[in-house]
Each structure stands twice: as structure tokens, then as C-alpha cells.
Amino acid sequence: EGAPVVVGPSKAGAALEGSKDFAKQFMVRHSIPTARYQSFTAETVEEGCKFLETLKAPYVLKADGLAAGKGVLIIDSLDEAKSSLREMLGGMFGKSSATVVIEEFLKGIECSVFVLTDGNGGYRILPVAKDYKRIGEGDTGPNTGGMGAVSPVVFADKEFMRKVEERIILPTVNGLIAEGITYRGFIFLGLIEVEGEPMVIEYNVRMGDPETEVVMLRIASDLLPLLDAAGRGNLGDMPLAEDPRFATTVMVVSGGYPGSYSKGEIITGAEDAVNAILFHAGTSRTGDGELLTSGGRVIACSAYGKDIDEALANSYAAANTVNFEGKYMRRDIGLDLKKLS
Structure with a gap:
């Protein structure tokens, strides 16, 4: 109405998202716990190098602006961190890295x-x-849009x-x-x-993403x-109830992602996945209804379970049912949490 x-x-x-510098200043103003940091521009690059010397490795450098999720560098060597700072302030990410935030590694x-x-x-x-962001098992390799998630x-x-x-x-x-x-x-x-x-x-x-695909289920x-x-500015006392079950997501991706990968591969088995909810991310249909890949992250295979094991078994069963040329997935989603429980 x-x-x-x-x-x-x-x-x-x-x-809060568009400027790392604004977000860090906001946290400091309101005493919100976060890593120690300072921001630098091309004019203050030498001070930035001195600040790096006060921190322990690894060193975290963040482009202030949005850089398609690639504007954060984590570097083990002090010399390399200094040269990366110079490169970033010299335009590595265009205008996004005109200001660089350096912070302590947590x-x-x-x-x-x-x-x-x-x-x-x-x-x-x-x-x-x-969530699990890196392409490789054991959280190795480059960052992605997300390879899986678990809740709670x-x-x-x-x-x-x-x-x-x-x-x-x-x-x-x-x-x-x-x-x-x-x-x-x-x-x-x-x-x-x-x-x-x-x-x-x-x-x-x-x-x-990909946390939304488990949060929505719960x-x-x-x-x-x-x-x-x-x-409307009026949440009042409206309840937000949680489903007590576990929810997990396993993302099936195109071979080569997050680097170069082929598109237009035929997807089979999506209709055969049971006990799962499939969120289509990088798919398209031909005129006669054939399902094709059209992106790097293709389908998020999400599922419920009474515990983390059952939810993961259902997610992986669906991820194994969905097939296309070059399909890849991480096989270790949730393993670190299982070790803690």
C-alpha cells in the first residue's frame, strides 16, 4: 500500500562498505573493536612504510574504495609490503587505491x-x-565470490x-x-x-554471498x-524466528575459476538433486530449455540437516548430482567447524 x-x-x-577508511574511522569513533590501522595517500607513502615497520607480519593492505573484492593484499615480507604499498598508491587499482588502509593482521x-x-x-x-572464500581446500589459492557456507x-x-x-x-x-x-x-x-x-x-x-544461501534457509x-x-522504519517487536536445523551450501564452479573459464557447458542432473535447494548463480537456458553454464560460480547446492554432517551430506549429494564439463567444488566445506564441535 x-x-x-x-x-x-x-x-x-x-x-561503511564503499570506503574502508570511513569504516575504520567510524569504528574508532564508536569504540568498536577492530584491528589497529592507519590510512595513507601518495603524499604520505613514506609514513606508510614506517607504520608497516611497527607491525608484525603478515601485513594487510586494503584499497580504500571498491575493487571487485580484489583490493586486499596480505603479505608476509616487510619489503614486499612496502613495494606493494607504493604500487597501490601509484594506481594499481585506479582510483580505488588512491588511499590505502594498512592494518594489523588478526x-x-x-x-x-x-x-x-x-x-x-x-x-x-x-x-x-x-563462509569459505578461497578456491582451494584448506583455504588456499585466490579469493572467490564464495565456495560454500555453514550455519549455525x-x-x-x-x-x-x-x-x-x-x-x-x-x-x-x-x-x-x-x-x-x-x-x-x-x-x-x-x-x-x-x-x-x-x-x-x-x-x-x-x-x-554465499552466506545468504544458508541464512535464508535458517x-x-x-x-x-x-x-x-x-x-518503513518500524521493526517494533516483530519476531525473527530461527530454524533449529543446520544449513550448508556447496558451490559448484566452472573449471579455471576465478581465472579464465569456459561458458556454455551443458548442465545435467540439476532436476535430479533431492533433499536440497539449488540456487542458480551462473546459469542460462537455451530457447528449448537446455540448462547451460554462464558464469564462474554456477549453482549453490544448499541443504538442511539435523546436524552439520547430515546437512553437508545432502549438499554434497546434490553437488555430485549436478554435472557439467570442468565442474569443480571444494570438498572440505565445514571441516574446520566439525573439528571444533
């Missing part, structure tokens, strides 16, 4: 927390997930989430209001657990009324 409702941040709010295990906010202090915390996350227990809400979510939501920034939509918190304490690695201003409430209420 009435005017259309937009669920998403204002331009000022979107800077060692721990990561998870993703999504919060739906209504801009007036109302928010709901969505089911917590963990064993270490994100009640006590951990109490700290997340108290130290990160509340100061973020209240900080946006205090700064006069209208934010009605999803805030993604990329968190790392360092010796039991949550710290923020980054913000995104949207749902994240939302038991009807999402549409929640989105409508958030967009």
Missing part, C-alpha cells in the same frame, strides 16, 4: 553476522554463518553473541543514528574471533513483513 518501500542504506550509510576464526535495521534503533540479528557456527555461542551485540551491533546501530545517517537495511559484520573476543574485520551494506519467519517493517 502507498509509496514503495526501499530496504537499503542511504548513500552516507553505504560508505589471527583467529571468522564468521558472518547479518543485522536487519530499521534506522530508528530497531534491529534483528539473523542466523550466524561462516559452533563457536558463536550465546556468550560470544552477547559480546557481539553489546560491543559491535549496538554501537554500530546507535553510532549511525548519532551521526545522522539513515540506515534501513542489512548490515553485514565480517567478524573474527580472537581468543574468545569478537572483532570487526569489515562491514558490508548488504547480504553476502530464517523460519516470513521475511517479507520484516523487510517491509525495516523499510
